[in-house]
Amino acid sequence: MNHRRSYLLTLIACLAGAGIAAYGATRTWSLDVAHRPGMSDVRTPRTGADLEPWMIGLALVALAGTGALLATHGWVRRAVGVLLTLAGLGVIAGALAGRLGLDVGEAGSGATFWPIACAVGGAIIAAGGLTAARQGHLWPRMSARYERKPAQPHSPEPGSTPGPLAPAALTSDETPVDPRTAWDALDRGDDPTS
Structure with missing residues (x-):
């Protein structure tokens, strides 16, 4: 059986x-x-x-x-x-x-x-x-889709900035903005896109 x-x-x-x-x-x-x-x-x-x-x-x-x-x-x-x-x-x-x-x-x-x-x-x-x-x-186990999987660690590629932000964002005049600089500007209360 x-x-x-x-x-x-x-x-x-x-x-x-x-x-x-x-x-x-x-x-x-x-x-x-x-x-x-x-x-x-x-x-x-x-x-x-x-x-x-x-x-x-x-x-x-x-x-x-x-x-x-x-x-x-x-x-x-x-x-x-x-x-x-x-x-x-x-x-x-x-x-x-x-x-x-x-x-x-x-x-x-x-x-x-x-x-x-x-x-x-x-x-x-x-x-x-x-x-x-x-x-x-x-016997078979319960489907794996019901089990919690640990989060995969993210290792940034050399030369990229760590964190969840994209490496660069474009402003209205199409010039790249460094994400870290943008966050620093926000911390100071400045608009990073201007």
Whole structure:
């Protein structure tokens, strides 16, 4: 697989995994319903984020890390890949910890589906991060037009005057004026063209 293709697939995988994990963590994993005769039932839903709040944080870290994959290169990009792998593994651990021993109440199939979706999202993030850690240094860099280039030093040619002025300017009667003399005249308050 060429490097551009693996780069694009990794970016898409990390974005998709973070989105799946964040969405799954905000769905209902447990629903307690207290039935009260003659009154409405009291429903207490609990999401994955209620059970393990740091899963949302790790999904956001994965989103930010995907942006960092675009902006970095070399060993920094590989380090971001390691961070993404750890974030993905953390989401998987959170999904498992939140679901194990949970009394799902009347949540139905969502109590099983959403934790699995979070774990799958975490696995996709971890796979993308692992790919970035292994191949990130081979991927293309951001275009050079977005990077600041240092100014080139200007070395005047022998016999020319230094500075940003042209070597000579013409007055109305077409006689050359020395730029340094013109600046000196301006400093004194005189008109250098007369």
